[in-house]
Amino acid sequence: MNTAGNTERISLDMADSGRKHRWPDQTRGFNLLGFGWLRRFLRWRYARLVFQLPLLILVVVMVIDGFTGRQLAPRNVATTASWLHYRGLVVIALAIFGNAFCAACPLMLTRGPSRFLRRLLPAGLQLRWPRALRGKYVVLGLLLVFFFAYEYFDLWASPWLTAWVIIAYFVGALAVDVLFPAGTFCRYVCPLGHFNFVLSSTSPTQIVAVDRSICETCEHKPCLHGRETHSSEAQAKGEAAFIPLAEITNPNGTGFFPGCETGLFAPTITSTMDCTNCYNCVRACPYDNVGIRFRSPVREATSDVWARRGRTGVMVLGTSLASLGLLNAAAMVAPFFTFVDGLADFLGTRNEAVLFTILFSVSAVLGPGLTTLAGLIADRAGGRKSTPREAFMRWGYVTLVLGIGFWVAHYVFHFLTGALQIVPVLQNFAAMQGMAVTPDWGLSQLVPSRYLFTVVAALTSIWSLLAAYVTMRIAMRDFGRRGVLAMWPMLIFVLLFAVLAVWLLGQPMEMRGTLLQPLAE
Amino acid sequence: MLLVFGLLLSGCRPPQDRAASAIPEGMTGRLELQGEPVIGTVPVVVYLLDGTEGVTGASVSVTGDMTHAGMVPVIRAAAEAEPGLYVAHDFEFDMGGDWFVTAEVTLRNGEQFELAVPASVSSR
Numbered sequence: 123m124n125t126a127g128n129t130e131r132i133s134l135d136m137a138d139s140g141r142k143h144r145w146p147d148q149t150r151g152f153n154l155l156g157f158g159w160l161r162r163f164l165r166w167r168y169a170r171l172v173f174q175l176p177l178l179i180l181v182v183v184m185v186i187d188g189f190t191g192r193q194l195a196p197r198n199v200a201t202t203a204s205w206l207h208y209r210g211l212v213v214i215a216l217a218i219f220g221n222a223f224c225a226a227c228p229l230m231l232t233r234g235p236s237r238f239l240r241r242l243l244p245a246g247l248q249l250r251w252p253r254a255l256r257g258k259y260v261v262l263g264l265l266l267v268f269f270f271a272y273e274y275f276d277l278w279a280s281p282w283l284t285a286w287v288i289i290a291y292f293v294g295a296l297a298v299d300v301l302f303p304a305g306t307f308c309r310y311v312c313p314l315g316h317f318n319f320v321l322s323s324t325s326p327t328q329i330v331a332v333d334r335s336i337c338e339t340c341e342h343k344p345c346l347h348g349r350e351t352h353s354s355e356a357q358a359k360g361e362a363a364f365i366p367l368a369e370i371t372n373p374n375g376t377g378f379f380p381g382c383e384t385g386l387f388a389p390t391i392t393s394t395m396d397c398t399n400c401y402n403c404v405r406a407c408p409y410d411n412v413g414i415r416f417r418s419p420v421r422e423a424t425s426d427v428w429a430r431r432g433r434t435g436v437m438v439l440g441t442s443l444a445s446l447g448l449l450n451a452a453a454m455v456a457p458f459f460t461f462v463d464g465l466a467d468f469l470g471t472r473n474e475a476v477l478f479t480i481l482f483s484v485s486a487v488l489g490p491g492l493t494t495l496a497g498l499i500a501d502r503a504g505g506r507k508s509t510p511r512e513a514f515m516r517w518g519y520v521t522l523v524l525g526i527g528f529w530v531a532h533y534v535f536h537f538l539t540g541a542l543q544i545v546p547v548l549q550n551f552a553a554m555q556g557m558a559v560t561p562d563w564g565l566s567q568l569v570p571s572r573y574l575f576t577v578v579a580a581l582t583s584i585w586s587l588l589a590a591y592v593t594m595r596i597a598m599r600d601f602g603r604r605g606v607l608a609m610w611p612m613l614i615f616v617l618l619f620a621v622l623a624v625w626l627l628g629q630p631m632e633m634r635g636t637l638l639q640p641l642a643e
Numbered sequence: 644m645l646l647v648f649g650l651l652l653s654g655c656r657p658p659q660d661r662a663a664s665a666i667p668e669g670m671t672g673r674l675e676l677q678g679e680p681v682i683g684t685v686p687v688v689v690y691l692l693d694g695t696e697g698v699t700g701a702s703v704s705v706t707g708d709m710t711h712a713g714m715v716p717v718i719r720a721a722a723e724a725e726p727g728l729y730v731a732h733d734f735e736f737d738m739g740g741d742w743f744v745t746a747e748v749t750l751r752n753g754e755q756f757e758l759a760v761p762a763s764v765s766s767r
Contacts, residue, residue, distance in 0.1 A: 194743055194759075196708045196716065206713040279710040279741070456739060456765075540713025547712075563706060566715045630682075632739030633711045634763070 146392045146427075148330040151416035155332075155404070164401045165374040165410065173226035181228050181288060187551050188285025197563075198281035200288070202540075202547045205278045210537025212318060213530045220325040220414075221318045224308070225399035229295045236299040243300065251306045257435035258316065262442060265313040266482050269446060273453060274478050305383025308398050315398065320440045321526050322394040324419040324588065329397055329404075331389035332413040345388040345403035345412060348381035365408045372410040379406040388412050393427040395436055420588055423519035424595040434511065437518040438490050444525025444619075445489030448626065449481060451532045455629035490514060493521040496615040504601035504608025516600060520589050520612055524619045527585020531578040531627060538577065541568040578627045586620035666756045669694060673758065674705075674746045680762040682736050689721055689729040689746045689758065697727020700751040705731040707762075710741040721746065736764045 155161040163169055180203060188200030195201035208223070215222035240248060277283050291314075298307040308315050331337045331345075342349060342363035349365045350358045353376065358364040361378045381403065382388075384396040388403045388411075404412045428436045452458040465480075466472050497513030508516070546561035553559045569577065593612040597605035666672050670693050677686040687705045691698035700723070707717035717737060721729040729746075736742060745759040 194708060194745075195710055196712045196714065198712075202712040205711070276710075278712070454740075536713045539715065543713060563716055564718055566713075571715070630739065631714075632765070633709055633714070634740050 145334060145390050146425075148334075148389070148392060149328060149415045149417035149421060151418075153330075153332060153413040153415050154327065155413045161404075161410070162372075162374075164404050165372065167375050167377070167379075167405065169405075170225065170230075170400060174228050174231055177226050178228040178231055183548075183551060185285045185288055187547075187554075188281040188288070191281060191551060191554055193281055195279045195281060196540075196543060197547060197550055197561075199544075199547045199551050200281040200284040201278060202543050204284050204288070206536055206540050207544055209533045210541065213321065213533040214537070216318065216321045216325050216526075217530050218326070220327045221322040221394060221397065221399045224315050224318050225401070227315070227398070229292060229312075230308075230398075230400070232292060232296040232299065233304060236296055236304070239296075239300045247301065249301050251302050251310055256310060258439040259435055260310060261313060261316045262435075262439050262486070264311065265316065265439075265443075265446070266486055268313045269450065270478055270482050274475060303383075304380070305385070309384040309396055316439065317443065319395050319397070320443050320522070321529060322397070323422045323440070324523060324526050324585070325394060326416050326419055327414050328394050328417055329386070329388060329391050329399075330413050330415045332411050334389045336409050336411045337389040340409070343387065344379065344381055344406040344408055346381045346385070348379055348402075349406050349408060350378050351408070352376050370408050374405060381406050392425060393422050395428070420523070420592050420595070423523050423588075423592045424599070426516075426519075428518075429515060434515065437515055437522075440522040440525065441489040441493050441514075441518050442486045443489070444521045444528065445485045445492075446482070447525050447528045447532065448622065449485040451528070451626050454631050454633050455626065456632045457629065459632065459634065489521055489525070490518070492615070493518050496611050499611040500597070500608045503611055504597065504604045506601070506608075516596060517593075517612055519596065520593050520616060521619075523585055523589040523592055524616060524623075527582050527588070528623045530585065531581040531623070534581060535574055535578045535627065538567070538569040538574060539571075540566050542566055575628055579624050582620060582623045582627065586616055586623070589616045589619075666758070667750075667754055670698070672746075672748065672756075674744065674760050676744065676760070676762060677730075680736060680742070680764045682739055682764060684733065684735040687719070687721065687731040687734040687744060687746070689731075689748070691727050691729065691748065697725065698750065699723065699726045701729065702749040703729040703731075704747045705734055706745045706747065707734065707736065708743050708745065709738065710743065714738065736762070739764050 155164065180199075184200040184203050187198050191198050191200075195205075212223045271277060271287075275283055277287060294311070295307045298311055299305075337343075342365065344363065344365065348362035350360075350362050351365050351367050351370060351373075352358055353367045355364050355366070357376075359378070362381070367373055367376060379402070383400070383402065384398060386397055386403070388407070391397065404414075428440075462477060462481075466477060469476070469480075471477070494510045494514040497517035498508065498510060500517060501508040501513045542565040545565045546563050549559045549561040553561060590613055593609050593616060594605075597609035597612070599605075601608040670691065672692070673690040675688045675690070677688050679685075689703050689705070691701060691703075703721035703723075705719050705721050708714070715737075717735060719731040719734045721731040724730045734744075740763075742762045742764055743759055744762055745757055747755065747757050749755050
């Protein structure tokens with residue numbers, strides 16, 4: 123599914139205006155952009171910059187402190203903001219709104235430099251992202267590398283390494299978007315963005331076309347391709363279709379308004395996958411016809427949306443993240459270290475790189491594998507002899523929802539434990555720059571420890587109940603009356619996952635930098 | 644991206660931890676746990692010598708941080724038991740894992756410095 127492919131298909135659909143379009147249904151929930159002040163703000167050319175600049179300043183502070191500050195993780199802005207606040211705030215935003223971090227991603231401030239550098243490149247070096255790499259397997263591989271590096275190099279304990287990761291991320295985004303079309307990094311490479319894409323599947327908002335009859339007659343599709351608007355065509359630079367200022371509904375300035383860089387066409391969006399919430403579509407639509415509507419958190423999971431967009435690769439990514447989430451949390455509790463000791467003895471190696479590689483590889487396969495197995499049993503119970511792929515694509519949404527719930531619970535736990543720590547680390551950073559500030563290291567918890575397990579168990583339970591509901595909806599949708607039988611294997615799967623998740627979250631934490639031996643003996 | 648990351652890593656070393664300030668010249672200090680690092684109370688002892696004389700009248704605060712950001716630090720005051728010997732009797736590890744125990748010392752003349760030791764606390 124590439125941008126060019128989408129564009130071509132949409133154009134063909136639209137070419138025959140007399141033929142009924144084949145666009146899937148979109149949510150009809152409350153439109154946030156019904157608030158005039160919010161719509162005017164998001165249609166403002168520099169709206170995204172307002173969110174990006176504070177994060178860019180924070181990133182600069184993180185890098186400086188990571189390289190020059192205390193090399194003790196809880197006393198450094200780099201490690202505290204990256205591994206505590208970023209992750210906590212990301213999942214909270216995903217749970218109550220949507221993909222807010224991608225919306226404010228400071229990495230995308232490299233767009234300007236990348237456009238400039240691309241002009242300097244010889245024509246032969248302006249490449250297209252290889253078709254073979256356009257699925258989600260590259261991203262899954264990068265995510266595995268990221269998780270491996272996080273555990274193997276103890277990124278969470280090293281401000282210095284964390285600062286290097288931030289630098290590498292900026293350099294990587296710049297390099298990819300210089301050599302390849304804008305948006306390539308977001309759509310095919312960025313592991314953090316894809317983590318957000320997957321977790322936004324149960325977010326309560328998504329981009330929609332407010333009135334799709336307007337889109338049916340829209341000639342240039344600026345939400346997808348961008349537009350140039352000036353008072354006269356003579357001012358146009360040819361970057362996109364020219365639409366005169368006089369034709370713009372609720373004009374939002376002149377110049378070039380880029381379209382969707384990840385190739386999404388607003389009236390066909392049914393999934394938040396690949397949507398960075400950049401709101402380019404909101405700004406580019408000449409008819410002010412793009413909205414942000416509320417939806418049921420299980421709408422995506424019960425609509426089989428990934429059969430149309432992304433297909434197997436997206437589902438593998440989503441279900442792998444569920445099992446990787448369990449491993450990520452398990453690596454912080456004592457039973458895991460006992461298990462790894464046993465594994466090391468069994469394999470006859472104490473090489474941590476080997477052990478982590480095995481653990482992450484098996485974990486990445488376990489999510490899709492167990493989903494397929496449970497799905498095949500469910501399909502049989504429903505009287506259908508499906509192929510493993512059919513069963514996986516039908517029931518994968520259940521595992522997806524379970525995984526999202528676990529990531530949310532895990533990261534919220536850490537956030538609530540140490541959210542206030544951002545105050546003393548910033549005070550410490552200011553003190554190290556010579557300001558007369560005394561860090562108050564006693565600030566840490568947002569919620570007392572005695573309530574934490576209740577909170578995370580409640581979060582896990584909410585998403586487990588959602589997963590059970592998704593199971594029932596899928597069963598009744600695909601099996602009719604036999605759905606009552608088909609749902610049981612998956613409901614048992616949901617129950618087992620939920621029990622394992624709550625047990626893991628209830629374990630006393632043991633955060634160690636080494637798998638097999640203590641830090642100092 | 645990975646290539647860049649790898650090249651950068653291979654070319655550099657992490658910096659030494661930049662503590663608040665170094666121990667004053669002529670002084671020696673040592674921080675010790677009184678017992679095995681286990682979950683529960685483990686008194687922390689801080690020895691401070693100025694030449695061969697025990698330092699008196701210093702203010703010593705002992706902080707236990709986990710190596711992961713976001714965990715609640717354990718902060719206790721160490722009382723002067725005798726010249727040059729300061730003890731935080733009620734210091735406790737409340738979680739298994741890797742810790743850094745830091746003593747923040749303020750001398751009578753206002754000079755400040757830190758002493759730190761790592762500790763691996765097993766809950767097994």
